[in-house]
Amino acid sequence: DTEVTQTPKHLVMGMTNKKSLKCEQHMGHRAMYWYKQKAKKPPELMFVYSYEKLSINESVPSRFSPECPNSSLLNLHLHALQPEDSALYLCASSHGGTGLNGETQYFGPGTRLLVL
Amino acid sequence: QQQVKQSPQSLIVQKGGIPIINCAYENTAFDYFPWYQQFPGKGPALLIAIRPDVSEKKEGRFTISFNKSAKQFSLHIMDSQPGDSATYFCAAQETSGSRLTFGEGTQLTVNP
Numbered sequence: 001d002t003e004v005t006q007t008p009k010h011l012v013m014g015m016t017n018k019k020s021l022k023c024e025q026h027m028g029h030r031a032m033y034w035y036k037q038k039a040k041k042p043p044e045l046m047f048v049y050s051y052e053k054l055s056i057n058e059s060v061p062s063r064f065s066p067e068c069p070n071s072s073l074l075n076l077h078l079h080a081l082q083p084e085d086s087a088l089y090l091c092a093s094s095h096g097g098t099g100l101n102g103e104t105q106y107f108g109p110g111t112r113l114l115v116l
Numbered sequence: 117q118q119q120v121k122q123s124p125q126s127l128i129v130q131k132g133g134i135p136i137i138n139c140a141y142e143n144t145a146f147d148y149f150p151w152y153q154q155f156p157g158k159g160p161a162l163l164i165a166i167r168p169d170v171s172e173k174k175e176g177r178f179t180i181s182f183n184k185s186a187k188q189f190s191l192h193i194m195d196s197q198p199g200d201s202a203t204y205f206c207a208a209q210e211t212s213g214s215r216l217t218f219g220e221g222t223q224l225t226v227n228p
Contacts, residue, residue, distance in 0.1 A: 105150075
């Protein structure tokens with residue numbers, strides 16, 4: 001099973017709201033990722049967690065706050081977002097650890113976020 | 117150095133045709149090259165991947181050709197079907213890194 005699940009599928013929020021995106025995998029993967037994807041563009045890496053520790057933050061604004069409660073779960077907390085943050089947010093996982101040795105990243109279906 | 121250049125941006129073929137999507141890279145430290153297929157509103161799904169120690173890999177109707185000296189690789193879709201209509205992304209990754217460097221994507225349309 002190579003499934004990564006994400007909830008919710010769609011989310012509409014105002015600029016003053018606080019919301020969270022959730023991601024779950026049960027493949028025993030130890031690396032998990034958040035990506036942002038705009039229409040007709042490739043995914044852009046936001047954060048990487050390796051063994052439940054944040055290993056990469058691609059200079060993402062603090063209004064995005066990641067959390068990895070355990071090895072199977074990844075959250076992305078959203079606060080005071082801007083309309084330009086509207087995008088498809090993708091979670092991915094791979095076997096992981098530092099030095100991924102080309103391990104395949106498996107993507108979830110994404111959360112379509114609209115910020116009004 | 118970190119870029120992966122993908123072409124064409126869009127491609128239209130007839131059913132049964134063989135679309136070819138090309139990618140080129142500069143970073144010789146890249147040693148893993150996956151292709152992802154993405155349908156509208158869905159996440160990217162791994163299609164096929166190759167390492168530089170082989171020049172070709174086939175999985176079903178999908179073939180990757182790899183030219184290490186030219187730092188180029190390409191995806192061929194044999195006997196293309198309307199259901200293959202999607203956006204295709206090539207990508208590259210270093211063994212020591214955790215970043216996937218994506219190409220800009222190719223929107224493929226297969227007409228019936």
